[in-house]
Amino acid sequence: NAGVMQNPRHLVRRRGQEARLRCSPVKGHSHVYWYRQLPEEGLKFMVYLQKENIIDESGMPKERFSAEFPKEGPSILRIQQVVRGDSAAYFCASADSSGNTIYFGEGSWLTVV
């Protein structure tokens, strides 16, 4: 399966802990997107990254959230000091340089207790 791989699929964190979600894009893809789906809601754009660069972070909360896509390795979405409102499904997507088709991963479900 050469699709977008996300892990962990399910993550439970206590309030105040850190959550790290990883995304390995389709092989050869250099563009990564992160989306968040709150319970009973649609998907909201968070951030768009190319290798080593954040291009558009207009959907990222101003505090506690950060994302990176290093030259080597997966993209990481990091949430510090999690709160109950961070409980959601986080989806990663990737595209090649043409951007014609965007492929989504199966999501990571974060539960904050």
Added chain:
Amino acid sequence: GDSVTQMEGPVTLSEEAFLTINCTYTATGYPSLFWYVQYPGEGLQLLLKATKADDKGSNKGFEATYRKETTSFHLEKGSVQVSDSAVYFCALTEMKTSYDKVIFGPGTSLSVIP
């Protein structure tokens, strides 16, 4: 910015009924249009897409036609099955200068009862 509006759910249908889920969009450019499906507890799957006016996307008995004049991309299926129960998201790609961004509608939950 660009946006997508869908009919509100939940939608409940009997098996073999006809399905229509309305979707309209606003866009400054000429977006591609998509329908994604999310089965309970699972991730997103691309159901179908259309990239230009009058294109018809189709898959698994579902169809949607890109109507530029009405800015619509309604999803239809002639005879639904219980296994079609899921949340359906209409989406478009908002074209930035150097990349595309997928904008999703709020989703429509479909329940098909035997």
